[in-house]
Amino acid sequence: MATDKYYVPESSPWPLTASIGLCMTAVGGAHFIQQSTMADMAPSFSGKPLFFLGLAWLLVVLALWWRDTIKESVGGLHSNQLGGSYRQGMLWFIFSEVMFFAAFFGAMFYTRWLIIPWLSGEGSGAMTHELLWPNFQAMWPLTETPDGTTTTPMGAWGLPAINTAILLVSSVTLTIAHHALLEGKRGTLILFQAATVVLGVIFLGLQALEYVHAYDMGLTLDAGIYGSLFFLLTGFHGAHVTIGTIFLFITLIRVLKGHFSEDNCFAWEAGAWYWHFVDVVWLFLFVTVYWL
Amino acid sequence: MSTAAATHDDHHDHHHAPTGLKRWLFSTNHKDIGTLYLWFSFAMFLVGGFMAMVIRAELLEPGMQFVDPEFFNQMTTVHGLVMVFGAVMPATVGLANWMIPLMIGAPDMALPRMNNWSFWILPFAFGILIFAVLMSAFGAGNPSAPNFGWTFYAPLSTKYGPASTDLFILSVHMMGISSIMGAINVVVTVFNMRAPGMTLMKMPLFVWTWLITAFLLIAVIPVLAGAVTMMLTDRHFGTSFFDAAGGGDPVLFQHVFWFFGHPEVYIMILPSFGIVSAIIPAFARKPLFGYASMVYATASIALLSFVVWAHHMFTVGMPLAGTLFFMYMTMLISVPTGVKVFNWVATMWRGSLTFELPMKWAIAFVILFTCGGLSGLMLAITPVDFQYHDTYFVVAHFHYVLVTGAIFSIFAAAYYWLPKWSGVMPSKLLGELHFWNSLISANLLFFPMHFVGLAGMPRRYADYALQFADYNFWISIGGFWFGLSQVIFLIVAIRCAMKKGEPAPAKPWDGAEGLEWEVPSPAPFHTFDTPPVIK
Numbered sequence: 001m002a003t004d005k006y007y008v009p010e011s012s013p014w015p016l017t018a019s020i021g022l023c024m025t026a027v028g029g030a031h032f033i034q035q036s037t038m039a040d041m042a043p044s045f046s047g048k049p050l051f052f053l054g055l056a057w058l059l060v061v062l063a064l065w066w067r068d069t070i071k072e073s074v075g076g077l078h079s080n081q082l083g084g085s086y087r088q089g090m091l092w093f094i095f096s097e098v099m100f101f102a103a104f105f106g107a108m109f110y111t112r113w114l115i116i117p118w119l120s121g122e123g124s125g126a127m128t129h130e131l132l133w134p135n136f137q138a139m140w141p142l143t144e145t146p147d148g149t150t151t152t153p154m155g156a157w158g159l160p161a162i163n164t165a166i167l168l169v170s171s172v173t174l175t176i177a178h179h180a181l182l183e184g185k186r187g188t189l190i191l192f193q194a195a196t197v198v199l200g201v202i203f204l205g206l207q208a209l210e211y212v213h214a215y216d217m218g219l220t221l222d223a224g225i226y227g228s229l230f231f232l233l234t235g236f237h238g239a240h241v242t243i244g245t246i247f248l249f250i251t252l253i254r255v256l257k258g259h260f261s262e263d264n265c266f267a268w269e270a271g272a273w274y275w276h277f278v279d280v281v282w283l284f285l286f287v288t289v290y291w292l
Numbered sequence: 293m294s295t296a297a298a299t300h301d302d303h304h305d306h307h308h309a310p311t312g313l314k315r316w317l318f319s320t321n322h323k324d325i326g327t328l329y330l331w332f333s334f335a336m337f338l339v340g341g342f343m344a345m346v347i348r349a350e351l352l353e354p355g356m357q358f359v360d361p362e363f364f365n366q367m368t369t370v371h372g373l374v375m376v377f378g379a380v381m382p383a384t385v386g387l388a389n390w391m392i393p394l395m396i397g398a399p400d401m402a403l404p405r406m407n408n409w410s411f412w413i414l415p416f417a418f419g420i421l422i423f424a425v426l427m428s429a430f431g432a433g434n435p436s437a438p439n440f441g442w443t444f445y446a447p448l449s450t451k452y453g454p455a456s457t458d459l460f461i462l463s464v465h466m467m468g469i470s471s472i473m474g475a476i477n478v479v480v481t482v483f484n485m486r487a488p489g490m491t492l493m494k495m496p497l498f499v500w501t502w503l504i505t506a507f508l509l510i511a512v513i514p515v516l517a518g519a520v521t522m523m524l525t526d527r528h529f530g531t532s533f534f535d536a537a538g539g540g541d542p543v544l545f546q547h548v549f550w551f552f553g554h555p556e557v558y559i560m561i562l563p564s565f566g567i568v569s570a571i572i573p574a575f576a577r578k579p580l581f582g583y584a585s586m587v588y589a590t591a592s593i594a595l596l597s598f599v600v601w602a603h604h605m606f607t608v609g610m611p612l613a614g615t616l617f618f619m620y621m622t623m624l625i626s627v628p629t630g631v632k633v634f635n636w637v638a639t640m641w642r643g644s645l646t647f648e649l650p651m652k653w654a655i656a657f658v659i660l661f662t663c664g665g666l667s668g669l670m671l672a673i674t675p676v677d678f679q680y681h682d683t684y685f686v687v688a689h690f691h692y693v694l695v696t697g698a699i700f701s702i703f704a705a706a707y708y709w710l711p712k713w714s715g716v717m718p719s720k721l722l723g724e725l726h727f728w729n730s731l732i733s734a735n736l737l738f739f740p741m742h743f744v745g746l747a748g749m750p751r752r753y754a755d756y757a758l759q760f761a762d763y764n765f766w767i768s769i770g771g772f773w774f775g776l777s778q779v780i781f782l783i784v785a786i787r788c789a790m791k792k793g794e795p796a797p798a799k800p801w802d803g804a805e806g807l808e809w810e811v812p813s814p815a816p817f818h819t820f821d822t823p824p825v826i827k
Contacts, residue, residue, distance in 0.1 A: 005821075006398075006399050006400075006485070008320060008399055008400045008404055008818075009320050009404055009405055010310075010320065011310050011314060011315070011318035011319055011320050011321075012318055012320060012405050012408070013317075013318050014405065014409075015318075015405055015406070015408035015409035015411075015412050016317050016318060016408070016412045018409055018412075019409065019412040019413045019415075019416050020416070022413060022416070022466060022469070023413075023416035023417075023419070023420070023466070026416075026417075026420065026459075026462035026463065026465065026466055027420060027459065027462065029462055030458035030459045030461070030462045031458075033458060033524070033528050034455060034458055034528070037528040037529070038528075041455075065405070081484065081485075084484045085402035085403055085480050085481075085484050085485070086403075088402075088479070088480045088483055088484055089402070089403055089406075089476050089477075089480050092475075092476045092479055092480065092510055093472075093476060095510055095511070096472050096476075096510045096511075096513070096514045097514065099510070099511050099512070099514040099515055100514035100515070100517055100518055102514075102515065102518075103514065103515040103517075103518025103519065103548055103551075104518055104522075106547075106548070106551070107518075107522065107533060107544060107548065110541075110544055110547060111539065111540065111541070111544070115536075115539065115540065115541040115544065116539060118541075119536065119539065123611060124609060124611075128536075132536075133537075142539045145532065145537065145538045145539045146536060146537050146538070146539060147537035147538065149538065220530075221525070221529050221530055221531055222529065222530025222531065222532075224532050224538040224539045225531075225532045225533065225538055225539035225540045226539070227531070227532075228525065228531035228532050228533055228538070228540070231531075232521075232522070232525065232531070
């Protein structure tokens with residue numbers, strides 16, 4: 001299966017065409033957001049239509065690109081050394097994702113530990129408090145902002161706790177599937193990977209339900225810094241769960257097609273690593289956003 | 293670092309080199325992609341330079357002459373963004389692409405298609421940004437381009453940002469995707485693609501500095517993505533990250549931005565350290581003094597860069613303990629940096645020095661970068677920074693480290709490796725003209741900025757008080773002179789690309805060391821298909 005020579009692909013049209021798709025998505029996205037949130041911006045082709053066209057273009061190109069890669073893998077062009085490049089690349093990509101979440105977690109701790117005490121008059125914030133918002137009181141979750149917007153915090157022990165359990169169980173099912181893959185137990189692999197995908201979908205459904213509840217009880221994106229942090233942290237996490245679920249679903253199809261063997265399963269393991277990363281982020285979220 | 297099987301041609305080159313437009317658009321070849329990066333970055337250098345000329349034209353005399361203050365703000369903003377993200381960073385990525393596989397004996401970058409994607413995102417990202425400037429200059433209704441400075445502080449960029457801010461945000465996201473993929477490629481190439489026997493501590497220092505740079509990129513570019521994402525939601529979806537009325541804080545933006553921004557300045561300078569560490573030994577004909585200490589110094593600088601960010605914010609106000617911590621950490625960076633400068637000088641000490649073009653640029657780098665480093669040390673002292681903050685002294689400081697530092701070293705690299713890239717020697721006469729004109733004009737341009745800064749001239753203003761007029765006149769003259777001097781390099785580069793000049797041998801510099809000199813000049817399309825064995 002594996003060859004000794006490092007595989008350097010022939011020239012490929014996908015990087016350039018993917019860049020065109022990305023550019024359309026970006027330009028369309030910026031205009032789409034402007035046209036749907038600003039009163040003086042009329043909808044035009046450069047907004048919503050361009051955004052979805054660009055997104056579809058990008059996804060099609062990426063699918064074609066990955067199809068090439070899969071063909072090369074199945075065709076036996078990949079050496080163990082190339083497998084190493086893919087694995088290391090995936091790990092560094094996950095590290096970059098960790099740092100993306102770190103920016104939002106950092107913003108949360110800075111808000112909780114410094115901004116809110118200062119706004120309530122601690123330290124050098126005495127005059128700000130006295131002159132601008134004398135009635136403001138420090139608290140977390142911040143249910144009343146300096147300008148008086150009120151909101152309700154999301155408790156930890158309802159849906160979020162159930163979701164925590166779901167993700168923890170999904171990690172276990174995925175690990176069982178991983179062992180089954182390495183031991184060549186196809187039936188167990190398919191069963192437990194399918195279970196993991198289903199758990200991912202259930203998690204996303206419950207998360208959507210939780211957002212509906214949140215909006216019903218006045219916890220909204222524009223309800224001050226607590227709502228901002230709550231929705232961006234859980235929202236980006238949810239987006240990552242979505243990607244992870246799609247990733248696992250695709251590798252499940254590839255399992256059914258018989259693409260993987262115990263020594264040629266990079267894509268499968270990349271999906272699994274991604275899933276565990278998403279899990280760990282959730283645990284931090286559950287503890288710091290919902291619970292404490 | 294000699295090799296047994298290094299000088300091996302591409303005799304079993306089963307797929308022939310693609311030709312025509314397809315070669316460049318669809319490339320998976322590290323050398324072609326490196327060339328694309330280098331040409332792109334030079335084009336951006338000229339675009340950003342043109343904006344600097346507009347700035348200097350306006351500041352030639354006190355009073356308002358050519359542009360209105362609003363457009364002046366757009367020029368300072370986009371000049372900074374284009375130079376940082378479009379000129380310096382892609383130039384060093386281009387050098388990494390060309391040189392790292394050659395230096396470690398790899399057949400290509402680890403992930404060649406992703407490599408091309410990293411490049412091709414850039415022209416689109418900068419197309420968006422420059423389109424905003426053109427619309428502002430010539431478009432109907434003259435909508436403003438980004439005008440809040442390259443640091444895009446909230447609330448200037450959130451509540452008060454022009455509509456083009458959203459395009460700017462998305463274009464920063466695109467540059468970020470490009471940088472992260474490029475950096476992952478470098479790290480994986482270095483860790484996974486080294487020829488047998490090329491242990492980590494045998495790698496050329498350029499590879500080491502780029503490895504550490506790539507780590508910094510992967511760590512902080514996502515934080516920048518987080519910052520612009522918070523800007524976008526603050527602008528359009530009612531979040532309160534940078535709005536105190538909702539419980540956020542505009543200062544939070546500065547913390548997030550500079551957590552990215554400080555490592556970012558090392559991202560721009562660490563590859564330069566690697567370049568100079570390759571060139572000085574070659575022309576001193578001595579091995580680099582203190583190789584291991586260079587590696588550890590680079591790593592220390594990178595780690596320290598994560599705990600100094602708030603020295604950009606001393607005047608914003610923070611608790612005394614925080615101020616002291618960031619001041620001392622910043623001053624600590626001068627230790628590993630000093631180690632580097634001493635090592636370069638010690639390498640030259642009692643060497644058989646000759647002063648070919650790359651060496652001239654490298655020595656200019658060592659002296660002028662140290663100048664910029666010393667003014668950085670002054671800025672690190674909190675009470676002193678209270679006076680210097682946001683003056684031309686700061687402008688002088690970061691142009692010394694970025695222009696006479698990073699960009700001079702990139703020119704050094706170009707003159708050093710152009711024979712390998714093109715197969716011809718760059719013109720000596722034009723090169724000398726380029727060097728001496730750049731050296732003198734850059735100092736005329738940037739040195740007096742220290743004086744006007746210390747005397748209190750603020751940065752980023754379209755006009756200034758009368759007492760600054762004389763210095764500003766000469767600064768502008770230096771600016772135009774420096775800008776014109778770069779046209780000479782354009783001619784040098786075009787002549788090399790057209791193969792005009794004396795043919796270059798495989799190793800044109802007799803003191804040069806490294807695998808890249810063991811392949812012919814120009815380097816064949818594929819090199820090290822079978823890895824060389826390093827003793």
